[in-house]
Amino acid sequence: MKKLLYVLFAWLVAIQCVFAAININSASEAELEKLPGIGPVKAKAIVEERSKNGPFTSVEDVKRVKGIGNATLEKLKSEITVTGASASPKAGTKTAVAPVPKGAAKPAVDDKKVGKK
Numbered sequence: 852m853k854k855l856l857y858v859l860f861a862w863l864v865a866i867q868c869v870f871a872a873i874n875i876n877s878a879s880e881a882e883l884e885k886l887p888g889i890g891p892v893k894a895k896a897i898v899e900e901r902s903k904n905g906p907f908t909s910v911e912d913v914k915r916v917k918g919i920g921n922a923t924l925e926k927l928k929s930e931i932t933v934t935g936a937s938a939s940p941k942a943g944t945k946t947a948v949a950p951v952p953k954g955a956a957k958p959a960v961d962d963k964k965v966g967k968k
Contacts, residue, residue, distance in 0.1 A: 872930055883897055
């Protein structure tokens, strides 16, 4: 019975990930291209718009991007968000770091200059 519950839980988590909205304030061009009606040109335009004029404050703000109007917004509304998970690693998450072999030289640090300007 426990195995069935674990499988069900894993399945629900996977479904949620598949249907999660894409944060247009943090998504990469590649992630944006997965959206309906968004190709490489519009994805690049979205990234450039948020870099130039700041983050989108609402889903409707995506219309600031040239080539995205009401029709495209209607296709995207259920697929995008301006809050939530970021495309970049979250603070506190661990990244893979290669182990330092035994006997390897440590980086040189001048104790007198550390912490001083």
